[in-house]
Amino acid sequence: MAPLAFTSLTTAVTGSYRLGGVLMAVYAVAEMAGAVPVGRVLDRVGAARGLRVLLVLVAAGTAGLALAAASGASGPVLLALVVLPGLAGGGLSGGFRSLLATVVRPDQLTRAIAVDAMLLDGVLVAGPLLVGALVLTGPLAPLFAMAAAGAGAAVLVPKRTADRATTRVKVPLVACLPWLACQFTVGLLLSTIEVAPLPLVQCLGAPAAAAPVVVAVLCGASIAGSAVYAWRGRGGPRLFLTAFVAGGALVAANLGWAGLITGVVLVGAATGPLVTIASVRIQRLLPENRRSEGFSVSFTVQSCGYGLGSLAIGVLPLWLAPLPGVAAAAITIGWLRNPFRPGGRRCDADAESRATIGTASATS
Known part of the structure; x- marks a missing residue:
């Protein structure tokens, strides 16, 4: 909701949508800057307790931003106020992912995670769509709705907490790198499609009104891919990375509507399963008392990939923009097939993934 809510607010209050874009940029930078430090705090105080505090801060910060805009605050003031919900929100993804592991059985x-995706x-x-409906009642309504959602989520956070280990255990970073590469690849390739639907359809001679079709197909394929994976659980990371390679290459090749839609479907359908596999594997490697921090790093890596993919749209020819994501997927496929270092243990990712899903299927 945030991007459209910010631009709608600043357009109505200041007459310029550009300030809304800058607000979103500052918000995103604050999220990435706060992700790891806030994740460490969550590991120390407990994910459930920390999330309730963070959600209240996000709600208060968002409501404060809306009230400041309504009172005629200047652009610099609004930019300063958006930092608080950004910093607090940076640890939410890692915290909720850490909390999820404590509220479901290991076999579930x-x-x-697939359902979450x-x-x-x-x-x-x-x-x-919700922002578009709310803005009809006033430019502040979307921000107040975001604040209400944050407050409501704080109430719904599970109250139970697990015992926390006090000893700080080292994270096996080298073992995590291939799975972080999966997250980076998702952000890198996905952004080149999500950010560029308009130029993609214009290259095919279609009007601007056709751009939402690309986004709808991408989201629909992603939802379907996650649903099928949650139900059947078939396929390992190399399979879905191969779909990324094929899909990204088709999008770059400019083969008409058939090529574009096929490529978008391949990328979308592989996104949810790949994120799920990488997330489960990272959790197995993380010490229990460093999961919020570790997942915050994972989400930050994915966000960095998303930012670089967006940058590629701005500085590279359109046909070339998806190829860095294709290359990242191909490199990660090779990485997952080889040992981490001479004499090190082999990363048999596909076998482990099949074992995990097989356990889940057997117990369902």
């Missing part, structure tokens, strides 16, 4: 975790895609589609 893979399916729970499916719901997130639904929110990405429904959020702008």
